[in-house]
Amino acid sequence: MTDDELQTLIEDATADFALGESETAIVKLTEATAAASESFEAWHALSEVNFSLRRLDQALAAGERAHALRPDDLFINTTLSRIWMERGDKARAEHFGAQAKIQGWKDQLKNPGQQTDGIK
Numbered sequence: 001m002t003d004d005e006l007q008t009l010i011e012d013a014t015a016d017f018a019l020g021e022s023e024t025a026i027v028k029l030t031e032a033t034a035a036a037s038e039s040f041e042a043w044h045a046l047s048e049v050n051f052s053l054r055r056l057d058q059a060l061a062a063g064e065r066a067h068a069l070r071p072d073d074l075f076i077n078t079t080l081s082r083i084w085m086e087r088g089d090k091a092r093a094e095h096f097g098a099q100a101k102i103q104g105w106k107d108q109l110k111n112p113g114q115q116t117d118g119i120k
Contacts (some may be wrong), residue, residue, distance in 0.1 A: 007041075009028055010039070017045075022052065031119075033065075040069045040076075051082065056087055063076060081100060
């Protein structure tokens with residue numbers, strides 16, 4: 001699968017999810033992660049869709065895979081914080097929430113005057 005084909009598949013899955021076709025989105029994202037196991041975007045999207053379906057184990061597994069690929073990403077840290085909170089592990093939720101805040105601050109230092117994450 002080419003990079004363009006992968007990107008199209010992820011975008012199609014995201015559109016499916018937005019239209020309420022969550023299972024179709026899961027199938028496409030599973031295909032994307034199988035074809036490109038190093039695709040942060042595919043793993044993160046798979047985590048988010050599973051989270052929205054309350055499939056917390058699958059959301060966590062995909063989220064941890066995305067985090068392994070990009071541990072300093074603000075959004076995956078936020079996703080993992082939400083998952084851990086839903087699973088009832090406040091300490092882990094706070095850990096990932098703090099990581100997201102730190103990354104947000106780093107982004108603000110790199111881009112003064114531009115708020116990119118809504119975290120203050």
